[in-house]
Amino acid sequence: EADIYQTPRYLVIGTGKKITLECSQTMGHDKMYWYQQDPGMELHLIHYSYGVNSTEKGDLSSESTVSRIRTEHFPLTLESARPSHTSQYLCASSEGLAAIEQFFGPGTRLTVL
Amino acid sequence: GQQLNQSPQSMFIQEGEDVSMNCTSSSIFNTWLWYKQDPGEGPVLLIALYKAGELTSNGRLTAQFGITRKDSFLNISASIPSDVGIYFCAPANAGNMLTFGGGTRLMVKP
Numbered sequence: 001e002a003d004i005y006q007t008p009r010y011l012v013i014g015t016g017k018k019i020t021l022e023c024s025q026t027m028g029h030d031k032m033y034w035y036q037q038d039p040g041m042e043l044h045l046i047h048y049s050y051g052v053n054s055t056e057k058g059d060l061s062s063e064s065t066v067s068r069i070r071t072e073h074f075p076l077t078l079e080s081a082r083p084s085h086t087s088q089y090l091c092a093s094s095e096g097l098a099a100i101e102q103f104f105g106p107g108t109r110l111t112v113l
Numbered sequence: 114g115q116q117l118n119q120s121p122q123s124m125f126i127q128e129g130e131d132v133s134m135n136c137t138s139s140s141i142f143n144t145w146l147w148y149k150q151d152p153g154e155g156p157v158l159l160i161a162l163y164k165a166g167e168l169t170s171n172g173r174l175t176a177q178f179g180i181t182r183k184d185s186f187l188n189i190s191a192s193i194p195s196d197v198g199i200y201f202c203a204p205a206n207a208g209n210m211l212t213f214g215g216g217t218r219l220m221v222k223p
Binding site: 006033040041042043044045048058059090091092097098100101102103104105106107109 | 211214216218
């Protein structure tokens, strides 16, 4: 089981603020992912990374950006938060480039007022 | 594009009953994963299926990879209150991303 951490767990913020959601994994996994999930709904992939200095956009268009400067760290940034960004954000990782099984962090529930 | 249908969307059952849910797809997949998500948490991997026709158990959970590679089911036997949550199927092909179903919300009445 992967150890994958997300902070903060909950964030309530005003419109226009810049925010960064943190995600770290201690398993040395190559691939990392960010998903957006509305309560009780399916997960939508918004960003992924194959490794250091690799970032790709997912199926769901998002105004957020990501970076992968270190293997273990994959932060997500919103330059100017809006109420439409209110959602749960889930980070995941998988072991190798061919790996299918993804292991998820606990998520960050973001509310933008 | 591919269509992934997970059913039922929700189930409200009595403790001790067996549960069955399934996913069907318009596309062929090489792998089917099943996840469970507790309220306020991230999904946890329950079972991974890599071969068409494969039947795999994990405690009270049993999952099968359909022979056509377009479907999978998950059964839970003798449900208990901690089985409450949302169950997601997530098929994929080698090297590709997971596609998540809409989820089955399970509620268990003690």
